[in-house]
Amino acid sequence: MKQVLDGEGVTTKDYPFYLCSGRELWSMTRQEITGESAAKEAAVLIQKWVGRNLTLSVLELIRTQVFNIGPVSGPGLSVRPGRCCPGKG
Numbered sequence: 001m002k003q004v005l006d007g008e009g010v011t012t013k014d015y016p017f018y019l020c021s022g023r024e025l026w027s028m029t030r031q032e033i034t035g036e037s038a039a040k041e042a043a044v045l046i047q048k049w050v051g052r053n054l055t056l057s058v059l060e061l062i063r064t065q066v067f068n069i070g071p072v073s074g075p076g077l078s079v080r081p082g083r084c085c086p087g088k089g
Contacts, residue, residue: 001066008058021049021059025067039072 001022005015024045033041046059063069 001062004058004061004065008055008061010055010058014054017049017052017054018058018062021045021054022062022066025063025069029067029069036073038069042067042069043072 001019002015005018010018025042028038028041028045042063046056046063049059050056060071064071
């Protein structure tokens, strides 16, 4: 994960939040959730962390590059790009 965070220019003060999001994805993969179910679960987790002011593109890179989970295919959950809270970050 550190390689993704460094590559995206994430500040070290934000590392703990991204690492927490990664632990949640890791926990999901340990439960042997795979395929479209994993993609949907990951979308929910990503949406949660975007709501906590993390960057969507970084979270998506962690999902795909670190955990090898693809996006939701077809109609399903969508995550709003950007940050949720005006004036923060």
